[in-house]
Amino acid sequence: xxxxxxxxxxxxxxxxxxxxxxxxxxxxxxxxxxxxxxxxxxxxxxxxxxxxxxxxxxxxxxxxxxxxxxxxxxxxxxxxxxxxxxxxxxxxxxxxxx
Numbered sequence: 001x002x003x004x005x006x007x008x009x010x011x012x013x014x015x016x017x018x019x020x021x022x023x024x025x026x027x028x029x030x031x032x033x034x035x036x037x038x039x040x041x042x043x044x045x046x047x048x049x050x051x052x053x054x055x056x057x058x059x060x061x062x063x064x065x066x067x068x069x070x071x072x073x074x075x076x077x078x079x080x081x082x083x084x085x086x087x088x089x090x091x092x093x094x095x096x097x098x
Contacts, residue, residue, distance in 0.1 A: 001034040005047055012052050019048065020055040020079060026069055027059065045074035055079050063094045 011019060027039045036043060041056050048054055056075035060066050066078045083090050 001030050001032075001040070001043065003033075004040075004044065008044065008047060012048070016052055018053040018055055018077075019044075020057065022057050025059050026056060026065075026073060039073065041069070041073040041075065053077065057081065 008019065021041065021044055023040050026041050029038075030036055030040055030043065034043065038046075045054055045056075053076040054074075055077040056069045056073050057079035060069060060078055060080050061083050066080065069075055069078050080090065087093070
């Protein structure tokens with residue numbers, strides 16, 4: 001995570017508009033450099049601390065997954081990829097509670 005934090009710091013200093021992170025699994029724990037019960041997404045969100053909007057992605061298949069990422073993952077936005085490839089009507093279905 002030390003290298004991740006250094007990269008994030010450089011990106012924020014470069015005046016980016018947002019940070020979009022992909023971690024393969026939204027709720028995966030740090031692999032090295034930090035022992036925590038929090039996910040990498042949560043740790044990065046806390047590190048950023050609102051300095052730049054954060055977009056989270058990965059393992060988002062349902063509206064509940066997306067809501068949990070916004071709430072628990074503390075991201076500002078959720079990017080949905082695979083769910084839209086599998087079902088291009090995903091957003092419409094969510095809007096209509098289907």
